[in-house]
Amino acid sequence: MRLGLVVNPVAGMGGSVGLKGTDGELLYEALRKGARPVAPVRVERFLRSLVEKGFQGVVVAANSSMGCEYLTSFSGELRYECLSIPAPGKTETSRDDTLLAVSELVKLGVDLIVFVGGDGTARDVLEGSGLRAPVLGVPSGVKMYSGVFAASPEIAAEVVMRFAGGEAGLEYVEVADVDESVLKDDVLSVRVYGYAATPVAEGYIVPSKEFASGSEEDKWGIAKYFVEEFMRDDTLYLLGPGTTTKAIADLLGVRKTLLGVDAIYGKTLAGLDLSESEVLNLIKRYERAAIVVSVIGRQGYVFGRGNQQFSADVLRRVGRQNIYVLSTAAKLSEIKYLLIDAGDPDLETALSGYWRVITGYGEETVKLVLPACCLDKYLGVKSSPHLSSPG
Numbered sequence: 001m002r003l004g005l006v007v008n009p010v011a012g013m014g015g016s017v018g019l020k021g022t023d024g025e026l027l028y029e030a031l032r033k034g035a036r037p038v039a040p041v042r043v044e045r046f047l048r049s050l051v052e053k054g055f056q057g058v059v060v061a062a063n064s065s066m067g068c069e070y071l072t073s074f075s076g077e078l079r080y081e082c083l084s085i086p087a088p089g090k091t092e093t094s095r096d097d098t099l100l101a102v103s104e105l106v107k108l109g110v111d112l113i114v115f116v117g118g119d120g121t122a123r124d125v126l127e128g129s130g131l132r133a134p135v136l137g138v139p140s141g142v143k144m145y146s147g148v149f150a151a152s153p154e155i156a157a158e159v160v161m162r163f164a165g166g167e168a169g170l171e172y173v174e175v176a177d178v179d180e181s182v183l184k185d186d187v188l189s190v191r192v193y194g195y196a197a198t199p200v201a202e203g204y205i206v207p208s209k210e211f212a213s214g215s216e217e218d219k220w221g222i223a224k225y226f227v228e229e230f231m232r233d234d235t236l237y238l239l240g241p242g243t244t245t246k247a248i249a250d251l252l253g254v255r256k257t258l259l260g261v262d263a264i265y266g267k268t269l270a271g272l273d274l275s276e277s278e279v280l281n282l283i284k285r286y287e288r289a290a291i292v293v294s295v296i297g298r299q300g301y302v303f304g305r306g307n308q309q310f311s312a313d314v315l316r317r318v319g320r321q322n323i324y325v326l327s328t329a330a331k332l333s334e335i336k337y338l339l340i341d342a343g344d345p346d347l348e349t350a351l352s353g354y355w356r357v358i359t360g361y362g363e364e365t366v367k368l369v370l371p372a373c374c375l376d377k378y379l380g381v382k383s384s385p386h387l388s389s390p391g
Helices: 026-032 039-053 068-073 095-107 119-129 153-164 181-185 216-229 243-252 276-285 312-319 331-332 345-351 374-378
Strands: 002-007 058-061 077-080 110-117 135-139 169-178 191-198 236-239 262-265 269-270 289-294 301-304 323-326 338-340 351-361 363-371
Touching: 002 039, 002 095, 039 068, 039 095, 039 110, 039 135, 039 363, 068 077, 077 301, 095 110, 095 119, 119 135, 119 169, 119 191, 119 374, 135 153, 135 191, 153 345, 153 374, 191 374, 216 323, 216 351, 236 243, 236 276, 243 289, 276 312, 289 312, 289 331, 301 363, 312 345, 331 351, 331 363, 338 374, 345 363, 345 374, 363 374
Parallel strands: 002 058, 002 110, 058 077, 110 135, 236 289, 289 323, 301 338, 323 351, 338 363
Antiparallel strands: 169 191, 236 262, 262 269, 351 363
């Protein structure tokens, strides 16, 4: 098997600092705010998992920080070839480099193109490939609304192995993205840009996000129940993005961003559109802290999609016992299990188990929460150590 690899080295950098992406000028704003690279860790986890699963093919990668730079750490474990795109010595890459690299991979006849990035990268890969090769995303963006992404880097490696062995069929799935130019105004505008062929193994590829599920009355009932039964005046509440959590702030008459993380203490506003470092500072300031998040429709994520301000460090400090999950019953009925992608496999595993979910006024249920890193272990599917190539 010849596996193409393209990495967006700046993907996901805006998440922890409270930005909603890294396209255009947002990258420079993320850098000014002290954002740290996310993609290098993600691609290294993907490649390490390929090695552990016994991948026997050849990885054909974009040059330098867009691919080959990471493969040098696996010399002797993975066979690989490097493109001359981007040009050697080029330090700042762009979408044009992605388009060129993907186009070259198609010309070379790779069996599958794996990219590391978010929805913006997915759009570029779709444009560059022109549906001439199947694609698979390793999630590394701030938001991943498209249906081309595996649940985690490790699961992406599992899907590659299954595809190589003829055990994963191809399906056409949505490639969607938000208009980042209006995100600063707290406006969520999403459109489908096209459809990409993606290898699909049941439970391993996350479907595209659902943008509406459950009535406003359902969300209002959840908010009213949470405020009456769970809110304490001596606790700092960190509200994640979404219309369900926003209903809590609306009920209290407190301002809340639709797409950001905000804080309430004593039923008054304590912080608006917070970054990870601001969240950590507030946790240090207040004796008690709790996190309130809603479930992403169809995808099932509670952490790791659009709320990266709730980092592994934040989750450890708050503790599972102080995390509240909200979801309308309609949304939850379409999801088999919930997922955590915190960027820390050990923490994800420690947090897994059955969680209580508030679904209405006076209504609660329990739902299984699984670690995105290790989903294959929980679903009971293992790779053969040496799957054969499809050609």
